[in-house]
Amino acid sequence: MKRVGSFDPPALAEVFGRWNKGPLESFLIDLTAQIFAVKDGRSDGWLVDKVLDQAGSKGTGKWTVQVALDLGVAVPSIAAALDARVMSSIKAQRVEASAHLAGPPPAVRPQPDALAADVHDALLGAKVLAYAQGMSLVRAASDKYKWGIVAQELARIWKGGCIIRARFLDSMMRAYERDPGLTNLVLDPDIRAQIAHTEVAWRRLVGLAQHHGIPVPAMSASLAWYDSYRTAELPQNLTQAQRDAFGSHTYQRNDAPGEGYVHTDWLT
Numbered sequence: 001m002k003r004v005g006s007f008d009p010p011a012l013a014e015v016f017g018r019w020n021k022g023p024l025e026s027f028l029i030d031l032t033a034q035i036f037a038v039k040d041g042r043s044d045g046w047l048v049d050k051v052l053d054q055a056g057s058k059g060t061g062k063w064t065v066q067v068a069l070d071l072g073v074a075v076p077s078i079a080a081a082l083d084a085r086v087m088s089s090i091k092a093q094r095v096e097a098s099a100h101l102a103g104p105p106p107a108v109r110p111q112p113d114a115l116a117a118d119v120h121d122a123l124l125g126a127k128v129l130a131y132a133q134g135m136s137l138v139r140a141a142s143d144k145y146k147w148g149i150v151a152q153e154l155a156r157i158w159k160g161g162c163i164i165r166a167r168f169l170d171s172m173m174r175a176y177e178r179d180p181g182l183t184n185l186v187l188d189p190d191i192r193a194q195i196a197h198t199e200v201a202w203r204r205l206v207g208l209a210q211h212h213g214i215p216v217p218a219m220s221a222s223l224a225w226y227d228s229y230r231t232a233e234l235p236q237n238l239t240q241a242q243r244d245a246f247g248s249h250t251y252q253r254n255d256a257p258g259e260g261y262v263h264t265d266w267l268t
Helices: 009-019 027-036 060-071 076-089 091-098 112-145 151-160 168-178 189-212 217-229 236-247
Strands: none
Touching (some): 009 027, 060 076, 060 112, 076 091, 076 112, 112 151, 112 168, 112 217, 151 168, 168 189, 189 217
């Protein structure tokens, strides 16, 4: 919004404040609106523009991604957010690279209001998918370690006071009330409809960011997770064939599910 739409901090404060009155309402959206409104006490600018772009981490994200890998649960949105912090830490390298790597040529800039609307929908869609991934991880851990977590109650607790508390948790509670055994949040009819409503703008926004060379790792990762989840047949059949060809890791035939694992000499 800053680089393409030329939004300054006061304008961003107004937009985020408005978003906090709708489906994006959350502790972090409200916090962000307030951050953009803070003036710098040492100059005429805004304090957020004086903050060094190196994000710290206390290890929670790293632990989450490690546990997800151990449990075989895909959480690409969370991993992408963690990677973004890691990339921010190599400031000196990025400054050097910025002097040599030009990026894409200038692209068409949308009207600011249209851009803000697309960012809103992309942020909402990506946020819902991040919750879906997180709840899949919680469910897998609960099943493995016999925690007996009740998803609806967990959403209620988060709503009561947590950094991720948000209006969407109400939708999450209703989804698990309708179906306590819901396989994934995105399969709930209301949440599915909410994602469908954001999808066109979300895809447009991710494409726009790519055209302008602006990284949106978590939004892109959420969209890729969604497209993978809704795809009945993924191209990992080729991955498995490659694994069998170079390492005899075997594979299963989709036309003979009861046959078990087989091996082929692919390289004759």
